[in-house]
Amino acid sequence: MPCCCVPHCVRRGGHLIPKDSSVREKWIIAIKRIDPVNKQKLWTPGPGAVVCRAHFTQQDYHISPATGNLMRLNKDAVPSVFDFKKARPCRRRLTKYYKEPSTPKSVTKDPPVTGTVFLHVHDIQREETVESVVPITVTPNNTEKSYESSNSAIPEQYIAHSNTQPTLNPLQMYHSNDEAMKYYTSFDNYSHFKFFFNTLGPSAYELNYSCWTLNPEEHLFLALMKLRQAKEDFELSIMFGISKQTAGRIFKTWLNFLYYQLKDLEVWPSCETVKQTMPLDFKKKFPTTRVILDATEIPIQKPTDLLAQSATFSSYKNRNTLKTIIGCSPSGLVSYVSDTYGGRATDRQIMERSELLSNPDMLHPGDSIMADRGIMVQDLFATKGVFVNTPHLMKSRSQLDPKEVIQDRRVASKRVHIERIIGLAKTFKILKKELDISRIPDTHKIIFVCFMICNFRNSIVDQYA
Template identity: 55%
Template sequence: MVDCEKFDTAVQCDIQFNKPTFFSLIDIKHDSRAVHYYTGFNDYSHFKLFFKCLGRAASNLVYHCASLDPEEELFLTVMKLRQAKDNREISILFKICESSVSTIVNTWINFLYFQLRELNIWPSKKAIQQHIPTQFKKDFVSTRIILDATEIAIDKPSNVDAQSITFSSYKNKNTLKVMVGISPNGLVTYVSDAYGGSASDRQIMEKSDLYLNGKYLFNSGDSIMADRGILVQDLFSSLDVKVNTPTMLKGKHQLEAVDVVKDRRIASKRIHVERVIGLAKTYKILKQPFTPSLTPLGGRIIFVCFMLTNFRIGIVEKWMLK
């Protein structure tokens, strides 16, 4: 048996001294699987590249936690988005109080939102044409954006008016709703403001930059691809922009053969926006209801998660775009 009283306390203290005082990105920097698990980035160098893309401002935020450097604060925030960890658990991992976790997350979400909005994510028509997948070039060469709506659950608000505004009859729960758009090769090029789940697709589009500033974004002859529920053809017709959606039956028992073929072609291309939405929701914070403390930041959290997908090495597998 080991005599505990004679155990070398000096060695014991030395071991404790060499251990990190909190969970750190440095601990896993050589483990690419761990980095990907906690952040969504392929490895540490990929994460570091994103941090550098944020510029000097990332190291000069008004709020700064004395025990964490800016890179660790970003790591903490992205971990929150990626794994949806409770603030209490994060505070234990990073050896800081819960209020500090909340402040760091709020500060960085706001910072990331404004920094990433500065990126010009709307490609020119020339850029779209240079990178358009073969099948789009064959069937829908004029496509500028593929649109779809998505909803994120929130906890039921205590305010009755807020309950009504955010209740989604489609999801049968309270949600925030956004319109998402991607280019034909899978780049997220548009994320609308967040609206209560009661808002229709058309209402969101009527208030969107795509419509209000459409004449600056689209060229004559461009086209939009969307689900059949996004009925906005009349909004864009004055811009000479066509909206390609699956054919509505309109009282018919079945579609004409030519319409069936066209709808299948649209569906095979439009599914890419659903795949990108699925990629964004690998940030698990979007997979569980926003708490009352997160809901006010909900629109910005959604935007940041979708923009982070643009920093992946490959957004959509090449075979999907053929």
């Protein structure tokens, strides 16, 4: 991506200088750049010279429905936003003997097309500073001829791209579109998104990284787009007008920030809170239930290491996965997310290492757990006085007793809540798309953040369920 040709501007990318001779001449005069070889004339732009969008105003753009409502540059627009006094020299032009140039004088406005153009010249590439009045004679014939010869070398793809550069990032474009906000972030509207951002606290403005083109709200929007729609860093870089590496760093930083901020929240409810928020029918049939458990698996790319292949291969999914156990309260609050293990690990092995067993403050005697029949851990919790409510097994019988069938149906009708929670979390497509090997160290953080964000949405469990 080429650097902006405006003196002292260090931004990259932008609009190619137009081919039209009259507009092209206005651009060259407005830029105030002197030819590095011949100081007596203005600089002649090459075929790839660009002016970044920071030098244009909002009035220089219009919305074109033909290109998907993207902002397009007006054909007669001329760059007019310059800040030469506070500008920094371009890094690639720094030399060993460089000195800070003096403040350039203002350019005379509305120069004539023919005749003599006077402007104050400012040298930015040499050690010395030149401030003199230089006459430049412009004739229509010579100008048109020289512009035609220089424009003939401009590739067509660059000319088409110069007028399709967006001026607004996705958050600025969609903050008033509730449907788009829910599609990209899972939040109902911008106010809902803003509420979630405010819960992260003022530390969101103090993260130890820099991206001056976007503010913290836009950084969060980028991270949520990555989680929600599983977009690649390259696509995000195009949408937000940044580099691919910057998009990757923003997502990595905000993933860690969201993980540690949300982990500090006390999501495990007390016994009194569970009873107060428990749905009426649930309280009638299973009043002692503290948590509903189920396992979920996330697909990953096949590792190259044989031991890693063996540890992550799931016989249930018949592919390489990572497994974790999710728990929710009877009211639908995600209250527990276990550590992440390879797909080969059984549910019992994960439960043996879970905090539900090691932390005595989470479950008390008389409490009960509701789980699938695959989580057979009754013996592990029996010593704590905690009952595990699972469907009955056949145990070499031809059929279950009528009472057991009725009980299993009641358990299944309530245990479905955790399956609905997992389905809601997997609307974040990053949990359904095959994760790259490089993302495996961050898989637990991704899973945790996606499930915790579900707690900021309306509960999917009805109060009479």
